[in-house]
Amino acid sequence: MEFHKILVPVIGSQADEETIKLACRLARQDKSEVRAIYIITMTRDLPLDAESEAEIQKAEDTLNHIETVAEQENYRIDTDVLQAREAGPTIVDEAVEREVDLILIGVVYKRRFGEFSLGEVAPYVLKNAPCRVILYHQYSDESAV
């Protein structure tokens, strides 16, 4: 299986580090392009092009950390910040526009109404992605319960 363009959405969670390491390892063989994106989701009470210094700083810090992790893996990655209403459709749009052939998405253990939940973004991407998707689930003590 060959991947030439890998898209990795990051959100500043515990799963980011391992997801990007995995992307770098997968990419190395075919010298693929790895692009990490951070999506700032703007609530509907603000215009879509409103600038939030705190959110941009959080995005920048997350991407800087991700770049350091990639550097430790000896792989160079590209990073981008996008601003949108919803993360799921934005990831899919980005994959279409950039002709991505793999989306690597990391999730951490979450509960909703007492049940394990994947959230909204990962299922949307799994359902609508125009390419292969690898879901990386971050192991935690809680998920082992």
Next chain:
Amino acid sequence: MYIIIAGAGVVGFHIASLLAEEKHEVAVVEQSEEALDNVRSQLDVTSILGNAATPKVLREAEAPRADLIIAVTNSDETNMITCFIAKELGASMTVARVRNPEYSGYFIGAAKSLTAPRKVVRPKTFGVDLFINPEVEAAKEIISILSSFYPTPVENFADGVVQIREFRVERETMVDKPLSEITLPKPCVIAAILRAGGLITPSADELIKQDDHVYLVASREFMNELGEMFAQPQRPAKSVVILGGGRVGVLAAEGLQGHGISVKIIEKNINRCQEVAARLEQTAVVQGDGTDRDFLIEQGVPLADAFVATTESDELNILSGLLAKNLGVSRNLILITRPANIPLAEAVGVDVAASLPLLTARKIARFVLHGGAVSVALLGGKQIQAIEFVASPTAHIAQRKIAEVGLPKGAIAGAIVHNSTVVIPADDHVVQPGDRVIIISPLSVTPAVEKLFM
């Protein structure tokens, strides 16, 4: 590392001297023959005459093989263009000093439709990996000091969980006591002692002297309690007089206002007074001479909780800080441009709030380190540095006891953060992969420290 510095002003010169001291290969590009002569006569670096914002000069400086370009000329635009061209030529990392706050470096790009995602255009998009605004950093430092209990700077590591703080020894109970006899109430390390401008690596039989500056490494929650052992806490400032209506003065005033602190600015230039008054509605702006004792008394300086001198002249700042101290103001902070003047200011009893070249150096220090360094602070002027590393599973230091890792002479492991818990490591403590390790060491042994994390 091969590093090119564009601009040999005060900031460029001091960064070049710092990097040369750390044994990096440094080239300085400068348009002024006079400034370049100053570099040639004092530093062992390559010097190139010319405009760094041109491909020809950057090629001459071998930008394509540069690991880092630091553009610190007086012009924001020149700095940005230099970074852009250098990046296009193949330089790995670029840093630009940008003083105009209007250039935040970020803007939201256009979208295909009203509901389509917007791209956030970042400085990286046009070839600048890091924007540095020393004036903003200086203002932040002033605000941080004035809103805390001690008149000395603090450095944060591991997302603020660990702090390194400088305290001036004021308590008589601590004076002339060997370190081995001092029992501190909480886990901490005395990382260094600054005495008469010289730095001492503490040993067990070292005696603490009055007016020494000690650097403590501890968990943030214990820092105030530990500080009380050495220094007299002061109440955070409620009224502040700032001398100088320049960029730093105005930014500091804006920030202090935000903390509910009453601010008065003294500025000599009448036109600048009017500009500042128009910008800062809640701040009293008065025109006058900061070295005129009667004028300072008339303006209520003796009643202020703190006096901050932020003019562009080191001499004026030191003199006015001394005058304010003489008038009974308990906290006197000044801004210093030339790091060589710091010992002089401290010798006359004025607290140095910030030094622009050192603040700039601190911001870029992380980029010249290897081994997964995440943050760096320069302590004691620029004599030692504290570096925070994340220990990777393959690092030499991982899974080893501190005593066995072979820390270079003068270096100590100040603190380790393991799963959000701060540990002051004993010799038999084993470093785990993923731990954040804060190492304090002289600049000269930095390469040896980096190797432990590679």
